[in-house]
Amino acid sequence: MTTSSSPAYPPGTVITGKWGRSRYIVERLLGKGANGKVYLVRPSGGRGRYALKVGYDALDLQSEINVLNALKEQMPDPYLVEADDHLEGSREVTFYVMRYIEGSPLHRFIRARGTEWLALIGLKLLEKLSVLHASGYAFGDLKPDNVMVSAYGRVELIDYGGVSRFGRSVKQFTEWYDRGYWNAGSRTGDGSYDLFSFAVMCIGLLDEKALREASCQLPQTRSVSDLQQLMRRNPVFKPYAAWLNKALAGDFADSREALNEWKRRIYEASERHVRQIPVRTPRWLKNAFGISAAVLACAIYLFLRS
Numbered sequence: 001m002t003t004s005s006s007p008a009y010p011p012g013t014v015i016t017g018k019w020g021r022s023r024y025i026v027e028r029l030l031g032k033g034a035n036g037k038v039y040l041v042r043p044s045g046g047r048g049r050y051a052l053k054v055g056y057d058a059l060d061l062q063s064e065i066n067v068l069n070a071l072k073e074q075m076p077d078p079y080l081v082e083a084d085d086h087l088e089g090s091r092e093v094t095f096y097v098m099r100y101i102e103g104s105p106l107h108r109f110i111r112a113r114g115t116e117w118l119a120l121i122g123l124k125l126l127e128k129l130s131v132l133h134a135s136g137y138a139f140g141d142l143k144p145d146n147v148m149v150s151a152y153g154r155v156e157l158i159d160y161g162g163v164s165r166f167g168r169s170v171k172q173f174t175e176w177y178d179r180g181y182w183n184a185g186s187r188t189g190d191g192s193y194d195l196f197s198f199a200v201m202c203i204g205l206l207d208e209k210a211l212r213e214a215s216c217q218l219p220q221t222r223s224v225s226d227l228q229q230l231m232r233r234n235p236v237f238k239p240y241a242a243w244l245n246k247a248l249a250g251d252f253a254d255s256r257e258a259l260n261e262w263k264r265r266i267y268e269a270s271e272r273h274v275r276q277i278p279v280r281t282p283r284w285l286k287n288a289f290g291i292s293a294a295v296l297a298c299a300i301y302l303f304l305r306s
């Protein structure tokens with residue numbers, strides 16, 4: 001199996017599936033993480049571009065493939081294209097091919113486009129999570145690096161390596177977004193585990209400095225009330241605070257309910273916003289009104305004189 005220190009495949013490398021005989025040509029390395037390397041590839045003789053992941057550990061990659069296979073039926077536009085083995089020198093290496101998400105990770109998107117995008121992106125992300133949860137899986141390692149956003153605001157979860165069946169221990173997590181880290185519950189994979197991570201992720205996107213400060217507490221004193229306090233201090237949280245508090249407390253029955261409440265709250269907030277925009281009278285209308293008033297005054301004067 002390939003390792004994290006093995007050199008990346010250079011552009012032009014051909015990866016041939018042992019069983020399906022598909023051939024993919026590497027264009028470039030998209031990124032590497034703790035579990036594997038991901039390449040941008042195009043099918044030999046075919047059209048389109050895909051992302052191809054080569055894992056460091058065969059078992060870990062296989063469990064990722066199993067989850068993606070199980071989700072294939074639930075998704076209208078499946079993420080997994082195919083999985084196969086190929087020969088790297090004399091070694092057999094497992095890989096899988098997925099949809100290529102052209103975009104940027106969530107935190108970079110929000111930094112570039114503004115926090116007002118959070119309402120819409122949060123909505124789309126909750127939709128993705130509720131499909132995953134309806135299939136009995138928790139995403140686990142929900143964090144901004146694992147959410148890709150396209151230029152048009154299309155949202156996609158990447159890195160299914162942390163996905164676990166409901167009721168099993170979460171396989172991978174990142175401190176800030178982990179319910180256990182905030183002494184707020186177990187590391188058992190369930191819908192509310194992901195909703196908790198989602199809430200902390202929103203907090204970090206809206207005020208990263210405050211989240212960093214809150215996380216500096218002693219591990220035994222760190223708690224959800226630190227997160228609630230920081231939200232009270234910054235008005236940027238106002239439209240989201242009630243929802244975020246509910247997710248932090250694990251009070252949503254499931255992610256469908258969380259999704260519906262998010263929808264309701266963002267519609268209400270946008271309606272309030274529209275109502276608050278002062279309606280300015282255009283200058284031409286003021287002028288026209290002035291002329292009509294003058295004409296009317298003359299008409300009344302002439303009428304009274306006659």
Ligand SMILES: Nc1ncnc2c1ncn2[C@@H]1O[C@H](COP(=O)(O)OP(=O)(O)OP(=O)(O)O)[C@@H](O)[C@H]1O
Nearest residue numbers: 030031032033034035036038051099100101158159
């Ligand atoms: N479908 C995709 N489309 C575009 N880029 C992708 C895709 N999947 C992964 N990437 C890129 O490759 C990088 C590594 O992928 P991934 O997160 O799956 O690897 P990992 O080893 O599981 O990472 P981690 O250390 O976060 O667990 C990502 O950060 C992202 O930049």
